[in-house]
Amino acid sequence: MDRGTRLLPHGQPAAYLTFAALTALGLPNATTTRHCPGVLSFDEPISAEHPVSPFRADAVRTLGAAGLDLARVSYAKQVHGAEAAEAPAAGGFAGTVDILVTVAPRAPLAIFTADCLAIVLYDPEAHALGAAHVGWRGTVRGAAQAVVAALGPLGARPERLCAAIAPSIGPCCYEVDEPVTRELAQAYPDHWEAWATPGRPGRVMLDLWSANEALLRRAGVQPARIENPRLCTACHPELFYSYRRGNRGRLATLAALP
Numbered sequence: 481m482d483r484g485t486r487l488l489p490h491g492q493p494a495a496y497l498t499f500a501a502l503t504a505l506g507l508p509n510a511t512t513t514r515h516c517p518g519v520l521s522f523d524e525p526i527s528a529e530h531p532v533s534p535f536r537a538d539a540v541r542t543l544g545a546a547g548l549d550l551a552r553v554s555y556a557k558q559v560h561g562a563e564a565a566e567a568p569a570a571g572g573f574a575g576t577v578d579i580l581v582t583v584a585p586r587a588p589l590a591i592f593t594a595d596c597l598a599i600v601l602y603d604p605e606a607h608a609l610g611a612a613h614v615g616w617r618g619t620v621r622g623a624a625q626a627v628v629a630a631l632g633p634l635g636a637r638p639e640r641l642c643a644a645i646a647p648s649i650g651p652c653c654y655e656v657d658e659p660v661t662r663e664l665a666q667a668y669p670d671h672w673e674a675w676a677t678p679g680r681p682g683r684v685m686l687d688l689w690s691a692n693e694a695l696l697r698r699a700g701v702q703p704a705r706i707e708n709p710r711l712c713t714a715c716h717p718e719l720f721y722s723y724r725r726g727n728r729g730r731l732a733t734l735a736a737l738p
């Protein structure tokens with residue numbers, strides 16, 4: 481299976497990619513590349529006190545072509561946690577959280593990354609949508625499981641959820657050391673070693689893709705409904721920003737209910 485073909489590029493060079501699986505379910509969606517104009521960088525942090533939309537007019541226009549109405553987009557100050565918030569009905573700042581959920585049609589959720597995972601979850605029967613920002617700390621804190629749990633009160637059932645994992649740093653490029661492995665081992669003593677391969681002395685190459693796929697499965701998501709193109713942000717500097725590579729730009733992953 482050529483998993484890479486499940487992400488479709490738009491524009492030349494591609495300003496954003498779409499998940500074919502989410503599009504097939506009727507969800508407007510996009511993960512921006514470094515060629516998408518108007519997405520604010522990490523040098524312009526999202527402030528809880530003075531929230532300003534992280535999308536400028538040219539991003540609003542570009543992502544409008546993907547069917548995303550950014551006048552109604554919700555976003556958060558992301559802090560590598562596992563707290564969830566329901567997106568405000570009119571869009572805008574949703575709080576200091578790493579998980580957004582909604583049942584409002586055509587109101588996009590936005591997650592910002594530059595190596596971390598953005599995970600989108602959708603229950604097509606309950607018409608409930610969630611999105612999460614998940615790095616190693618979010619993995620330790622159980623953000624993937626938390627977004628499944630946060631969708632429950634909105635009527636979603638884990639076994640019906642479709643999951644998509646946006647381009648993020650792969651096990652090819654994600655070397656971590658003892659402070660990270662210690663926390664992973666504490667959180668998942670019976671599982672974490674399956675997500676790590678030995679690297680240089682005292683280091684491992686960490687596979688956050690496999691970890692979060694496993695955690696989604698443990699939360700009840702069907703393996704066949706997890707889309708992961710396994711596209712590494714650090715391996716593709718022509719397309720993506722990578723924090724590990726010293727970039728300050730943000731990639732945005734957005735999805736909205738039909």
Ligand SMILES: [Zn+2]
Nearest residue numbers: 652653712715
């Ligand atoms: Zn890589």
